[in-house]
Amino acid sequence: MNIPDIYKNTFFILVLILILLFNSALIMPQTIKQEPVKIEEYNKIAQVIVETALRERKGYKYLSELCEYGPRLSGSENSMKAINWAYEKMKSLGFDKVWLQPVMVPHWERGEAESCTILDLNKELSTLALGGSISTPVEGITSEMIEVKTFEELEKRKDEVKGKIVFFSRALDQGKVNTFSGYGGAVNQRVNGAIEAAKYGAVAVVIRSITTKHDNVPHTGVMDYNDTIPKIPAAALGNIDADFLNNELKRNPHLKINLKLSCKTLPDAQSYNVIGEITGTEFPDEIVLVGGHFDSWDVGCGAHDNGAGCIQTMEVLDLIKRLEIKTKRTLRCVFFINEENGVRGATEYANYADTSAQTHLAVLESDRGAFTPIGFYAETDSIEILERLQSWLTILEKANIEWVRKGGSGVDVQKIKNAQLHLGYVPDDQRYMDYHHSANDVFEEVHPREFELGAAAITIMAYLLSEEGL
Amino acid sequence: MNIPDIYKNTFFILVLILILLFNSALIMPQTIKQEPVKIEEYNKIAQVIVETALRERKGYKYLSELCEYGPRLSGSENSMKAINWAYEKMKSLGFDKVWLQPVMVPHWERGEAESCTILDLNKELSTLALGGSISTPVEGITSEMIEVKTFEELEKRKDEVKGKIVFFSRALDQGKVNTFSGYGGAVNQRVNGAIEAAKYGAVAVVIRSITTKHDNVPHTGVMDYNDTIPKIPAAALGNIDADFLNNELKRNPHLKINLKLSCKTLPDAQSYNVIGEITGTEFPDEIVLVGGHFDSWDVGCGAHDNGAGCIQTMEVLDLIKRLEIKTKRTLRCVFFINEENGVRGATEYANYADTSAQTHLAVLESDRGAFTPIGFYAETDSIEILERLQSWLTILEKANIEWVRKGGSGVDVQKIKNAQLHLGYVPDDQRYMDYHHSANDVFEEVHPREFELGAAAITIMAYLLSEEGL
Numbered sequence: 031m032n033i034p035d036i037y038k039n040t041f042f043i044l045v046l047i048l049i050l051l052f053n054s055a056l057i058m059p060q061t062i063k064q065e066p067v068k069i070e071e072y073n074k075i076a077q078v079i080v081e082t083a084l085r086e087r088k089g090y091k092y093l094s095e096l097c098e099y100g101p102r103l104s105g106s107e108n109s110m111k112a113i114n115w116a117y118e119k120m121k122s123l124g125f126d127k128v129w130l131q132p133v134m135v136p137h138w139e140r141g142e143a144e145s146c147t148i149l150d151l152n153k154e155l156s157t158l159a160l161g162g163s164i165s166t167p168v169e170g171i172t173s174e175m176i177e178v179k180t181f182e183e184l185e186k187r188k189d190e191v192k193g194k195i196v197f198f199s200r201a202l203d204q205g206k207v208n209t210f211s212g213y214g215g216a217v218n219q220r221v222n223g224a225i226e227a228a229k230y231g232a233v234a235v236v237i238r239s240i241t242t243k244h245d246n247v248p249h250t251g252v253m254d255y256n257d258t259i260p261k262i263p264a265a266a267l268g269n270i271d272a273d274f275l276n277n278e279l280k281r282n283p284h285l286k287i288n289l290k291l292s293c294k295t296l297p298d299a300q301s302y303n304v305i306g307e308i309t310g311t312e313f314p315d316e317i318v319l320v321g322g323h324f325d326s327w328d329v330g331c332g333a334h335d336n337g338a339g340c341i342q343t344m345e346v347l348d349l350i351k352r353l354e355i356k357t358k359r360t361l362r363c364v365f366f367i368n369e370e371n372g373v374r375g376a377t378e379y380a381n382y383a384d385t386s387a388q389t390h391l392a393v394l395e396s397d398r399g400a401f402t403p404i405g406f407y408a409e410t411d412s413i414e415i416l417e418r419l420q421s422w423l424t425i426l427e428k429a430n431i432e433w434v435r436k437g438g439s440g441v442d443v444q445k446i447k448n449a450q451l452h453l454g455y456v457p458d459d460q461r462y463m464d465y466h467h468s469a470n471d472v473f474e475e476v477h478p479r480e481f482e483l484g485a486a487a488i489t490i491m492a493y494l495l496s497e498e499g500l
Numbered sequence: 501m502n503i504p505d506i507y508k509n510t511f512f513i514l515v516l517i518l519i520l521l522f523n524s525a526l527i528m529p530q531t532i533k534q535e536p537v538k539i540e541e542y543n544k545i546a547q548v549i550v551e552t553a554l555r556e557r558k559g560y561k562y563l564s565e566l567c568e569y570g571p572r573l574s575g576s577e578n579s580m581k582a583i584n585w586a587y588e589k590m591k592s593l594g595f596d597k598v599w600l601q602p603v604m605v606p607h608w609e610r611g612e613a614e615s616c617t618i619l620d621l622n623k624e625l626s627t628l629a630l631g632g633s634i635s636t637p638v639e640g641i642t643s644e645m646i647e648v649k650t651f652e653e654l655e656k657r658k659d660e661v662k663g664k665i666v667f668f669s670r671a672l673d674q675g676k677v678n679t680f681s682g683y684g685g686a687v688n689q690r691v692n693g694a695i696e697a698a699k700y701g702a703v704a705v706v707i708r709s710i711t712t713k714h715d716n717v718p719h720t721g722v723m724d725y726n727d728t729i730p731k732i733p734a735a736a737l738g739n740i741d742a743d744f745l746n747n748e749l750k751r752n753p754h755l756k757i758n759l760k761l762s763c764k765t766l767p768d769a770q771s772y773n774v775i776g777e778i779t780g781t782e783f784p785d786e787i788v789l790v791g792g793h794f795d796s797w798d799v800g801c802g803a804h805d806n807g808a809g810c811i812q813t814m815e816v817l818d819l820i821k822r823l824e825i826k827t828k829r830t831l832r833c834v835f836f837i838n839e840e841n842g843v844r845g846a847t848e849y850a851n852y853a854d855t856s857a858q859t860h861l862a863v864l865e866s867d868r869g870a871f872t873p874i875g876f877y878a879e880t881d882s883i884e885i886l887e888r889l890q891s892w893l894t895i896l897e898k899a900n901i902e903w904v905r906k907g908g909s910g911v912d913v914q915k916i917k918n919a920q921l922h923l924g925y926v927p928d929d930q931r932y933m934d935y936h937h938s939a940n941d942v943f944e945e946v947h948p949r950e951f952e953l954g955a956a957a958i959t960i961m962a963y964l965l966s967e968e969g970l
Contacts, residue, residue, distance in 0.1 A: 080675070080677060081675035084674045084677070085674050204554045204557075205551035205555045207554070207898065207899070209949075242949060402872070428677065430677055432902045460947060460949045461947055477930060
């Protein structure tokens with residue numbers, strides 16, 4: 031190659047570079063950044079949404095009404111009263127359509143008698159049956175105990191298990207910054223503990239409550255049995271009593287424990303999802319769904335888990351309505367029943383949604399408590415969609431949203447396979463596990479500003495999805 | 501220009517572009533990104549700091565000990581007991597140097613009698629003198645009231661003010677997402693209300709408490725007088741009673757109010773800043789200072805404001821010590837006395853620091869409550885420093901830090917003029933004003949995980965500043 035050729039080639043290289051640079055600007059993900067007027071309008075609307083939510087606190091008041099009914103375990107009388115309240119409330123708020131979607135749900139009751147006693151010390155421990163547990167005989171099960179931290183340890187000591195009550199004492203690891211990670215690291219004891227212990231002949235199981243709080247309030251939650259292994263009763267102990275038991279067992283490994291549970295599983299019960307919507311003005315058959323599960327465990331009043339998540343998404347529609355905002359697409363709010371012990375409501379809704387002529391553009395779940403908003407998880411592999419949502423952060427940040435990241439949406443909305451986008455609302459999680467599945471989960475522990483800021487964040491996201499599409 | 505010339509020129513343009521691209525990589529702000537081994541080491545240390553803080557909760561225990569002493573108003577007996585405790589605690593933690601820096605502080609006491617009564621209704625309102633107020637006569641001041649929302653309204657109605665008690669009833673605007681903004685929008689009533697009202701002949705002032713909480717707990721805070729206008733007594737009312745009074749005044753604008761305060765300002769008292777340090781191994785005369793104000797108002801126990809901020813910064817040194825981390829620079833923790841009503845401690849320390857042979861590389865304040873960490877404010881115009889700090893976010897995020905932004909540091913560290921960098925630790929603020937300056941600010945309202953995560957965040961920042969410099 032002679033010198034002029036080098037010059038000629040570099041000329042083309044330069045042209046190529048310029049074309050590439052120009053193109054990369056053109057193929058940027060589609061955002062609303064190119065339309066300053068629209069951004070300005072969205073910013074104004076977002077601002078009004080945030081201020082109205084924070085000043086009027088209507089959702090917070092609705093949540094206080096809901097919490098008056100007490101906990102809402104699937105199949106319970108309370109749950110039906112609450113469903114009725116929600117149906118009437120959505121109608122009274124003037125949504126365009128409100129309806130109940132029937133679904134049969136499991137019906138488990140913990141019963142009256144519930145105790146775990148160290149007979150040698152005549153010391154009763156703070157106890158709560160796990161959700162789905164069978165009962166003990168009326169006089170209870172009396173036995174020695176074997177304490178293990180993990181299934182691996184259980185397997186190693188399997189020869190000692192027969193005839194005993196297994197005590198799974200592993201605590202939630204407080205060292206994890208994300209409390210859901212801490213929870214995830216301990217929850218197998220609750221979900222599969224009875225199966226694993228019964229494999230080796232255990233007669234019952236108790237676990238240390240999975241909680242971030244150092245108190246003595248036991249935390250329940252769902253547990254599994256399978257058909258090939260005997261079913262044994264299972265309960266959770268308060269954290270402080272779990273410490274106590276751990277200490278006493280070190281002194282005397284032959285302590286006699288009596289566990290009494292009177293749980294029963296009744297026939298499946300009739301229940302309902304509660305659904306309300308504001309019909310879109312341009313694309314009424316394109317749905318932006320917001321929702322959460324309406325059932326709770328049978329202690330506390332399911333304020334954070336998940337009355338708050340439901341009421342926040344109802345407030346999305348209520349705010350849009352109160353502020354007389356017209357949305358292009360249909361905003362639909364769904365209170366799914368039975369997430370805690372069956373996910374029947376979400377399954378039923380998904381069957382309907384996935385075979386409907388309507389399109390579910392986006393489905394967004396709120397089920398991580400009513401704390402200060404941080405972000406949204408988008409359950410997508412599409413970089414383009416993720417970047418598109420991220421381009422809205424300048425608007426979403428008005429409600430304290432710091433980020434949109436790839437991540438899990440929620441157990442209920444995940445069921446809707448044909449939805450184009452699954453989203454999960456993410457608030458701060460430091461306090462969530464203090465309340466989760468326990469008598470601690472009461473209305474008084476919900477902070478009005480944190481709750482309302484979450485409602486505002488979800489409203490802005492739903493509104494942008496409705497107006498901008500994907 | 502002929503064609504070969506174009507080719508030739510474009511060759512040089514290309515070379516120029518390449519040189520520029522290469523150079524721009526070289527002149528990137530100095531970060532630690534180029535040194536993967538160091539980053540890995542920092543990440544490991546950050547991880548251990550976070551896990552240790554969250555699992556061991558030592559700072560949280562120290563805070564519980566401190567809160568046993570009750571509130572710590574400058575000059576009070578409690579404050580001296582707490583100073584002594586802090587000094588002994590730092591020594592017991594094995595810091596390399598611990599000392600007290602003497603400083604004279606204002607000494608104001610609210611006294612025993614404190615009431616605001618609607619005589620017509622024989623209704624006593626929840627009342628708290630503002631910090632620095634003079635007393636009323638023993639029998640109190642009895643007068644009609646004029647309610648205004650703003651100084652502008654007061655000015656317009658100035659002819660009605662003479663001989664009356666002015667009621668400043670403007671509430672904190674809940675519509676602001678940032679509660680410090682809401683506070684900022686209402687606090688002039690408290691700080692300057694007595695001056696403005698006395699200008700027009702008012703005999704006393706009461707204000708609606710500046711709070712985000714809808715309860716009846718009054719919130720105090722500093723107020724000003726000036727020498728040219730008569731001093732009149734001033735107090736805050738609980739939010740609920742402020743509503744009540746507002747309603748009653750609508751019914752009967754001629755209600756007679758009796759205000760009784762027995763506050764007094766005593767001679768200045770001897771007090772101290774408490775200072776501890778771990779001496780740097782390479783640059784002992786370069787200081788990374790972390791601290792906060794140790795005094796509090798005289799109700800509650802100053803848990804969030806600012807026992808927590810102090811103890812978090814003490815835990816910075818304690819964590820470094822416990823984890824046997826050696827730091828290049830000296831880490832110094834300062835508990836400044838008297839931020840609430842004089843800033844004398846910080847002024848004294850700044851006089852010392854700004855004339856010392858030692859260099860204050862960075863001074864970091866924690867005084868926004870012990871809630872979940874979000875970020876750090878850097879009070880700097882240097883884009884380079886800001887980008888440098890931001891390049892550490894991949895490490896800081898282990899303690900939940902989302903951002904480093906330009907913003908205010910803190911009232912105390914701002915006094916240190918010669919410091920190269922002023923930083924403020926920023927946690928979530930949604931609940932802060934519920935507690936601020938009131939009997940609500942107790943240890944029980946501090947969440948151990950939120951507190952400890954904050955301590956970890958500040959520790960990581962201080963450590964990086966020590967190792968990397970600016």
